Amino acid sequence: MANQSTSNPILCASFNQDASCFVIAIGAFTIVEMLFTSSLLAIVGAGEQPSLSPRRLCLFNTMTGTALRELNFLTSILAVRMNKKRLVVILQEKTYVYDINSLAILDTIDTVPNVKGLCAFSPNLDACFVALPASTTRGSVLLYNAMDLHSHCEIDAHRSPLAAMTLSSNGMYIATASEQGTIIRVHLVSEATKSYSFRRGTYPSTIFSLSFGPSMELPDILVATSSSGSVHAFSLGFALCQRGRRSSIILGSIIPEYVSDALDPAHHDVLHNAAPAGVKSHAVVRRVDRVTDSSTSQIVACRATISMVTYNGYFQEYNLTISNRDEYSWSLEREFNLLTVIPENAI
Numbered sequence: 001m002a003n004q005s006t007s008n009p010i011l012c013a014s015f016n017q018d019a020s021c022f023v024i025a026i027g028a029f030t031i032v033e034m035l036f037t038s039s040l041l042a043i044v045g046a047g048e049q050p051s052l053s054p055r056r057l058c059l060f061n062t063m064t065g066t067a068l069r070e071l072n073f074l075t076s077i078l079a080v081r082m083n084k085k086r087l088v089v090i091l092q093e094k095t096y097v098y099d100i101n102s103l104a105i106l107d108t109i110d111t112v113p114n115v116k117g118l119c120a121f122s123p124n125l126d127a128c129f130v131a132l133p134a135s136t137t138r139g140s141v142l143l144y145n146a147m148d149l150h151s152h153c154e155i156d157a158h159r160s161p162l163a164a165m166t167l168s169s170n171g172m173y174i175a176t177a178s179e180q181g182t183i184i185r186v187h188l189v190s191e192a193t194k195s196y197s198f199r200r201g202t203y204p205s206t207i208f209s210l211s212f213g214p215s216m217e218l219p220d221i222l223v224a225t226s227s228s229g230s231v232h233a234f235s236l237g238f239a240l241c242q243r244g245r246r247s248s249i250i251l252g253s254i255i256p257e258y259v260s261d262a263l264d265p266a267h268h269d270v271l272h273n274a275a276p277a278g279v280k281s282h283a284v285v286r287r288v289d290r291v292t293d294s295s296t297s298q299i300v301a302c303r304a305t306i307s308m309v310t311y312n313g314y315f316q317e318y319n320l321t322i323s324n325r326d327e328y329s330w331s332l333e334r335e336f337n338l339l340t341v342i343p344e345n346a347i
């Protein structure tokens, strides 16, 4: 709709659970989520017409172009997450957990007022966590196991309220940022301990997105986008790359080394001006490859593919190469205007 659109026509951009696809919502919709590469979409209206109520979740089949089911709530839906077994619907004071096949409601989590609909979800069925704010005055996180349907733990991550969080795809790590936006923390979910603290910057800024690399062992890389318009990349697992295959040792035992690594500003790089300052953006680490030297077959670098949607209507994809001398180089692989490839009012 034209009234919201001139500067930021995109109302929501979300990547699917394995970061292979993304969907954007423009115009009449505020939420759109995809289930892997299936034909199932969860969509929520922006409320400008009664049929597009922000309190109604529509599960939509993109193959047949039909609504499969609708779920109605008493207050606006702020976020939706899915995996092959669960559908999680986040409202301001309640989070509902459903069986995604039968749509039977399995549990209701009463939360502190979650006005931003903050939520992180790990789609992995063996560590299927939902992370929700646990305080409105501090940066505490409630971790809830959506398969077993019980609270797992609470983590006191920051002194000020949370602004962003993400879980690694294996459910083992959670990264958080507070409204200050200067420090990003990574915690090991199983131990609920602080494991890494990164300084993102000196000046406060709003963190819009956090994303781990897709590795099923230790995530290699964490990227953050913020209102400054820059993309920050933190090298988490690079020491692991250097140690090669010896890496599958018990995670707990390698964490202490990372703590000191993590505080080292050299393990961090910034791509400036990736988006105009203040424009919301969402970046994910789509893949990470290890680059080996052909003669010695040693790992000489990690190369990450970072995809980003900016809410002013662009898709960008970068290769970030991190050499084993900790040199970072970014290259823009592709960029296109989403609004010229998508017809108006499409999802």
Ligand SMILES: *[C@@H]1O[C@H](CO)[C@@H](O)[C@H](O)[C@H]1NC(C)=O
Residues within 6 Å of the ligand: 289, 303, 305, 319, 331, 333
């Ligand atoms: C960017 O990364 C992709 C995937 O790893 C690779 O195929 C491509 O060659 C890279 N491009 C450059 C310029 O290195």
